[in-house]
Amino acid sequence: MASTGTPAELTGMTAAQLAAAIAGGEVSAVEVATAHLDRITAVEPQVHAFLHVAADGALAAARAVDERRAAGEPLGPLAGVPLALKDVLTTSDMPTTCGSRILEGWQPPYDATITRRLREAGVVLLGKTNMDEFAMGSSTENSAFGPSRNPWDLSRVPGGSSGGSSAAVTAYEAPLGIGTDTGGSIRQPGAVCGIVGVKPTYGGSSRYGLVAFASSLDTPGPLARTVLDAALLHEVISGHDPCDSTSVDAPVPPVVAAARQADVAGLRIGVVSELSGEGYQPGVLARFGEAVDLLESLGAKVIEVSCPHFTYALPAYYLIAPSEASSNLARFDAMRYGLRTGDDGTRSAEEVMALTRAAGFGAEVKRRIMLGTYALSSGYYDAYYGKAQQVRTLICRDFDAAFEQVDVLVSPTTPTTAFRIGERADDPMAMYLADLCTIPSDLAGNAALSVPCGLAPEDGLPVGLQVMAPVLGDDRMYRVGAALEAALEQRWGGPLLAQAPPLIGPAPGSAAPGGTAADGGIGR
Amino acid sequence: MPITRDEVAHLARLSRLALSEDELSHFAGQLDGIISAVARVQEVAAEGIPPMTHAVPVVNVFRDDVEVPCLPQQAVLSQAPATEQGRFRVPRILEED
Numbered sequence: 001m002a003s004t005g006t007p008a009e010l011t012g013m014t015a016a017q018l019a020a021a022i023a024g025g026e027v028s029a030v031e032v033a034t035a036h037l038d039r040i041t042a043v044e045p046q047v048h049a050f051l052h053v054a055a056d057g058a059l060a061a062a063r064a065v066d067e068r069r070a071a072g073e074p075l076g077p078l079a080g081v082p083l084a085l086k087d088v089l090t091t092s093d094m095p096t097t098c099g100s101r102i103l104e105g106w107q108p109p110y111d112a113t114i115t116r117r118l119r120e121a122g123v124v125l126l127g128k129t130n131m132d133e134f135a136m137g138s139s140t141e142n143s144a145f146g147p148s149r150n151p152w153d154l155s156r157v158p159g160g161s162s163g164g165s166s167a168a169v170t171a172y173e174a175p176l177g178i179g180t181d182t183g184g185s186i187r188q189p190g191a192v193c194g195i196v197g198v199k200p201t202y203g204g205s206s207r208y209g210l211v212a213f214a215s216s217l218d219t220p221g222p223l224a225r226t227v228l229d230a231a232l233l234h235e236v237i238s239g240h241d242p243c244d245s246t247s248v249d250a251p252v253p254p255v256v257a258a259a260r261q262a263d264v265a266g267l268r269i270g271v272v273s274e275l276s277g278e279g280y281q282p283g284v285l286a287r288f289g290e291a292v293d294l295l296e297s298l299g300a301k302v303i304e305v306s307c308p309h310f311t312y313a314l315p316a317y318y319l320i321a322p323s324e325a326s327s328n329l330a331r332f333d334a335m336r337y338g339l340r341t342g343d344d345g346t347r348s349a350e351e352v353m354a355l356t357r358a359a360g361f362g363a364e365v366k367r368r369i370m371l372g373t374y375a376l377s378s379g380y381y382d383a384y385y386g387k388a389q390q391v392r393t394l395i396c397r398d399f400d401a402a403f404e405q406v407d408v409l410v411s412p413t414t415p416t417t418a419f420r421i422g423e424r425a426d427d428p429m430a431m432y433l434a435d436l437c438t439i440p441s442d443l444a445g446n447a448a449l450s451v452p453c454g455l456a457p458e459d460g461l462p463v464g465l466q467v468m469a470p471v472l473g474d475d476r477m478y479r480v481g482a483a484l485e486a487a488l489e490q491r492w493g494g495p496l497l498a499q500a501p502p503l504i505g506p507a508p509g510s511a512a513p514g515g516t517a518a519d520g521g522i523g524r
Numbered sequence: 525m526p527i528t529r530d531e532v533a534h535l536a537r538l539s540r541l542a543l544s545e546d547e548l549s550h551f552a553g554q555l556d557g558i559i560s561a562v563a564r565v566q567e568v569a570a571e572g573i574p575p576m577t578h579a580v581p582v583v584n585v586f587r588d589d590v591e592v593p594c595l596p597q598q599a600v601l602s603q604a605p606a607t608e609q610g611r612f613r614v615p616r617i618l619e620e621d
Contacts (some may be wrong), residue, residue, distance in 0.1 A: 109599035202579040216578045245585045246578065315562040326539065333540075335614050340605035349615040352541035366543070367551060370535040371558060374527075377538070389575030393617040394568060396576060428554055429561055445579020471580055 007035035011172040015081045015229040018175060022065065022080035029062035029069075029080030029108075033124050036082045040126065040173045043503050048148050049158075049168035051087050053127035054094050065122045077124030077232050077256075084168035084177040087128035088135055089114050089220065090209040098211050099131040099143035099161075102332050102339045102360030112209020113241045114178060114220050121236045123419065126174055129164030131219030133362045134329065135185055135213045137161050138434035142408035149361055149421070150193060156418040159189025159434075165223050166193040171503060176233050177223035179382050182214050184438025186221045186412075187450035191413035191464025194452045194496045196230045196481065197223050199438075201472050202445035203248035206241035206371045207235075214324035215246075217442045224461045225497060227451060227482040231259035234474070250472060262482035269480070272405035274310045275437045281416040285454025287463040288412045291453040294487050295410075295480065305406060307398035311390055312391045313440045318432060319375045319388035320443070326372030329365065332357060367428060396444045403470045408480055412435045413450040413464030436464055447474040451481040451487065452496045462496060527556040 003029050005013065013021070021027045037055050039272035043079060090096050090108035092115075097103045111119070118125060128168060132142035140148045140163035150156040151171040162179025166189035169177045179186035181199035190197020198221045205220045220299040222233035238252040265301045271292060276285060296302045334340040335349070335355035342355035361369070375384040402409055415436050424430040441448035450464040465484065467477040489495055529552045536543045543551070597610060606613040 095553040106603060109595050109603065116621065130620055203582065242587050246580070246582060248580060248582065309568060312565060312568055315564045318558065318562045330540075334605060336600075336605075336612055337603045338605070343606065343615050346595075347615055348619065349617045350540070351542075352615045354537075354540045357540050358542040358544075358547075361541070363547075366539075366541055366547070367554060367558070369539045369541065370532065370551065371555060373535050373539045374555070374559065383566060384559075384562070386575060388562075389568035389577060390573040391565045392576040393573050443579070 005029055005035075007038055010035040011039045013175065014226050015078060015175040015224060015232060016226070018081050019078050019272070023069070023075050025069070029065040029124065030059060031082055031083055033126070035059045035060035036126060036174055036383060043171050043173060046149065046154055046503055047151055047167050047171045049084065049129055049164045049171065049173055050127045050416060051097060051099070051130050051145055051164065052094050054125060054173075057093055058124050058126050061119070061124045065124070068122070068168040076236065077119040078176070078236055081176060082126045082127045082174050083118060084127065084165050084174040085115065086131055086162050086177070086179050088131060088180055088211050089178065090211070090284055091115050091125070091128065094125075094128055096211065097145070098135070099133045099145060100360065100362070100365070101144045102356070104144070104339065106235045106338055108165070108209075110209065111448040113243055114237050115204035115209060118178075119235050123176070123236065124448055129162070129168055129177065132161035134211070134325070135161040135180055135182055135367050136325070136364050136368055138188055138431055139419070139421070139424070140164060141421060142362055144362055147421055148487055150418045151503055152194065153418065153459070157192070159192040159418065160227060161185040163189045166195060166197065167192055169193070169195050169223050169225060169247055170497065175225060176229060178220060178237070179223050180210060180220045181442065182217045182219070183254055183321060183442050184435035185506065186219070186223060187413050187448060187464065187466060188434055190223055191450045191452075192418035194279045194453050194461060194462030194500065195223060195225050196227050196449065198230050198449045199441060199447065200234060200238060201248065201447045202247050203294055204252070204447070204474065205238050206244045208241055208243035212328040215328060216324060217321060219442070223476065225495065227478060227485050228256070228259045230449070231255040231478050236276070248472070253472055253474040255475050255478045258460050258478035259476050259482045261479055262486050264295055264480055264483045267300045267408065267480065269295055269300045269302045270305035270402055270409045270410050271302060272310065273304050273306045274308065274410045275411035277413050279433070280412065281456060281458070282464050283418060284412050284414070287454035287456060291465050291484060291488070292410065295484060298483055298487060303406065305402045305409060307402055307440070309391065309394040309398050310440050313395055313443055314436055316388040316391035316395070317435070317439045317443060318371070319384050320392065322368040322372035323375045323385050324372070326369045326376065328483070329369055332360065339489070346429075364381070364428070367391050392443045395440050399440070399444045399446060408476050409468040413437060413466040416514070417456050417459055417461035417463060441468050442445070443503040446471045447477055448489060449481050451485055453484065454496070455499065527552055527559055
């Protein structure tokens with residue numbers, strides 16, 4: 001079989017293009033995996049997206065796809081496509097650390113449902129990506145293994161907690177990534193890296209084998225460079241799972257068809273009044289406003305909608321999520337797996353447990369465990385956790401009222417572009433503001449997506465537009481995301497990522513660095 | 525009502541976190557700031573609003589009562605911090621007296 005792509009061309013292709021080229025025999029899955037593994041070797045010293053790279057496993061999985069194709073077996077829509085998996089999902093052949101010393105080197109004895117479905121679809125797992133410890137954070141700075149870096153500007157954060165996956169996809173180390181969203185941890189890193197990030201409806205994607213942070217919120221979902229790629233991955237990982245008792249037993253919304261439809265004519269779009277104004281970067285609001293105008297010019301009916309309780313979502317979230325975390329993370333007790341320190345034969349199990357947890361957890365995890373313990377203690381429960389649960393109801397009611405008037409809601413995905421590494425590291429409240437716009441959909445459990453809508457003029461960094469859809473209305477947000485993506489790319493003359501500076505100099509045959517859309521940007 | 529250093533020490537004990545003196549002081553200030561900020565939930569949550577525990581509630585989740593194999597003992601024990609005679613070995617759990 002003749003190879004058509006150079007390694008740089010292969011890493012620049014979308015997942016849909018790669019799958020078609022592999023299925024059509026234009027390139028082998030092994031060649032595709034090799035090109036991405038080489039790219040990882042070249043850029044990881046700068047980006048640090050991965051905690052573990054599984055070169056042998058990836059090549060074996062790619063070979064299996066090539067063999068199935070040679071045998072004439074039907075291949076799925078993503079067979080042979082490489083993927084970067086967040087290190088919070090268990091893998092029976094790779095360590096799973098959650099970015100924490102307490103799980104350093106832990107080798108799970110089983111695959112998460114997401115992992116299993118990816119393997120069954122012939123997706124090639126390249127390795128495990130960096131993350132804020134136990135998914136608590138918005139920058140990857142809370143990883144015990146050092147931060148990942150934003151490929152647009154290596155002095156800035158790639159977002160978080162799924163920042164390793166967003167950095168890997170942005171740096172062309174993988175066309176696809178899996179993240180998990182509890183307060184915005186897929187959409188926020190997607191937005192600040194200029195790629196697509198999707199939080200499916202809660203329960204639409206399985207939590208089995210996802211190391212729990214806040215069980216009533218945790219939702220795995222896709223990161224990709226195009227809306228269609230995200231939809232293809234969304235369909236592969238979704239669907240009812242009897243191993244997760246909160247999994248929704250309903251058909252997967254037709255997200256791929258919606259992404260191909262890419263049409264907003266007649267759609268009613270609501271702009272959330274409360275997600276704007278003070279604290280929002282001017283360039284973010286400017287690009288967001290232009291994108292909304294563009295959607296209107298494409299035939300959407302745009303109105304302003306008030307969701308008065310959304311401003312209480314952040315405080316409610318920082319009571320609910322830490323409360324659930326303080327309970328979930330009690331399992332790290334130094335007895336059955338993970339780190340154990342201070343077991344010298346004289347100390348009791350209680351002492352060893354407390355010493356291990358103090359040594360194994362980082363500062364943010366300790367803060368949240370204590371915050372959750374406080375909110376759940378007798379005497380404070382009603383004033384804090386109970387009130388937060390009532391606010392959750394009020395936010396849900398705001399969504400219900402809004403979706404009676406409009407089909408989808410939109411807002412900026414984040415109040416600002418990517419901030420500098422270190423800038424908010426020991427200022428928890430400043431860090432928490434990164435999730436201001438994304439938290440309402442986590443609390444209500446509905447579907448939400450972030451799609452790039454341009455660069456903020458003041459810093460040249462990506463801005464994301466968030467589309468929120470009702471529970472199990474995931475397909476609607478793909479229609480909007482894909483329509484906006486197509487219209488914006490026509491305006492820009494190519495994808496937004498083409499404007500990013502190259503990480504390792506220009507590819508052979510391209511123009512000098514300095515980055516115009518024409519010379520391809522990162523990694524081309 | 526500010527969070528005192530003593531209260532943080534109590535929370536750390538409840539949370540099974542053997543924190544250093546420096547950590548206790550550092551976290552006291554931060555937790556106080558966070559708790560003052562999140563207390564805003566008390567402004568809007570009035571009587572009669574039902575609490576919400578789950579995003580997309582599902583009820584009566586049953587499965588067929590079918591046996592499935594559990595993980596092999598060795599696969600589980602291989603990740604334990606310490607084992608003895610095919611079991612988890614743990615530090616003493618009772619005080620001597």
